[in-house]
Amino acid sequence: MDVTVVGSVALDTVETPSGRIQDALGGAATFFALAASNYVPVHMVAVVGEDFPEEHLNLMKRRPINLEGLQRARGRTFRWSGRYHQDLNVRDTLDTQLNVFEHFHPELPPAARSAKYLFLGNIHPALQLEVFEQTGATFVGLDTMNIWIEGAPDTLKEVLRRVNAIIINDAELRQLTGEHNLIKGARQLQKLGPSIVVLKKGEHGCLLFAGHEVFSAPAYPMPEVVDPTGAGDSFAGGFMGYLAGHDMTDTATLRQAVIHGSVLASFTCERFGTERLAEIGPQDIAARYQAFRDLATF
Numbered sequence: 001m002d003v004t005v006v007g008s009v010a011l012d013t014v015e016t017p018s019g020r021i022q023d024a025l026g027g028a029a030t031f032f033a034l035a036a037s038n039y040v041p042v043h044m045v046a047v048v049g050e051d052f053p054e055e056h057l058n059l060m061k062r063r064p065i066n067l068e069g070l071q072r073a074r075g076r077t078f079r080w081s082g083r084y085h086q087d088l089n090v091r092d093t094l095d096t097q098l099n100v101f102e103h104f105h106p107e108l109p110p111a112a113r114s115a116k117y118l119f120l121g122n123i124h125p126a127l128q129l130e131v132f133e134q135t136g137a138t139f140v141g142l143d144t145m146n147i148w149i150e151g152a153p154d155t156l157k158e159v160l161r162r163v164n165a166i167i168i169n170d171a172e173l174r175q176l177t178g179e180h181n182l183i184k185g186a187r188q189l190q191k192l193g194p195s196i197v198v199l200k201k202g203e204h205g206c207l208l209f210a211g212h213e214v215f216s217a218p219a220y221p222m223p224e225v226v227d228p229t230g231a232g233d234s235f236a237g238g239f240m241g242y243l244a245g246h247d248m249t250d251t252a253t254l255r256q257a258v259i260h261g262s263v264l265a266s267f268t269c270e271r272f273g274t275e276r277l278a279e280i281g282p283q284d285i286a287a288r289y290q291a292f293r294d295l296a297t298f
């Protein structure tokens with residue numbers, strides 16, 4: 001089964017304690033598509049400007065990523081810049097230049113419309129709603145962020161009513177529900193729409209809430225995190241890609257999918273930007289999956 005992703009494709013400038021990259025390939029849809037394309041064909045719906053390097057398109061074309069829904073608009077590509085602290089859970093956004101993203105409206109080509117699995121990356125909830133008019137997807141995953149929780153809460157709640165799964169971090173969950181206790185918060189969030197809540201807790205792994213079930217997945221112990229940018233989107237790509245690959249969303253498959261999400265996220269953190277994610281294959285994924293098993297079996 002195919003997956004469609006709608007989100008940002010960006011040129012990122014990132015500083016971490018390990019170094020700096022400038023105008024590197026980034027964006028939520030990019031990380032998602034690179035991760036999910038290890039499992040299934042991905043239809044990418046996004047926009048880039050005239051300055052978007054051909055080599056980045058070629059990198060995606062070498063994988064089962066369909067770029068028919070990638071619009072080429074006049075102007076510059078969306079740019080984002082961030083700096084991480086020594087504590088890599090803390091980052092400052094230094095600059096966001098929307099550029100061609102400012103006038104973006106998702107347009108799903110026929111193949112993207114017919115994908116059964118859809119991931120709505122972190123964009124304005126009004127744009128996420130536009131996607132529902134164009135899709136026949138039966139399983140929809142969602143990402144969002146603080147600016148939409150604060151700036152467009154009612155539209156976001158409308159989106160929430162229509163999705164099956166949300167992938168969210170602890171700060172966003174607290175902000176969205178007003179509940180400090182994360183377990184109560186996740187339960188409240190389920191009542192707003194998504195029966196599946198995946199709560200990301202960075203280096204402490206994640207919790208899956210599916211119906212009444214709770215599953216705790218570890219994070220991979222990494223001696224050096226070079227750049228966590230896109231880890232969340234890579235997680236979402238591994239998670240949704242695994243579900244689509246098996247075309248099942250029962251709790252046993254969801255547990256496996258959470259581990260695959262964690263595997264892909266761990267690869268992304270190993271190098272800057274998409275460097276590591278773009279080079280891994282099935283053997284790397286299988287080896288790290290086994291490492292996760294060993295880590296959590298007792």
Ligand code: AMP
Nearest residue numbers: 008010026027028080229230231232233
């Ligand atoms: P994450 O580390 O999972 O938060 O994802 C970081 C990616 O999201 C970067 O590659 C950015 O280009 C992209 N990004 C940052 N801010 C935004 C935004 N406001 N809208 C869409 N994408 C964004």
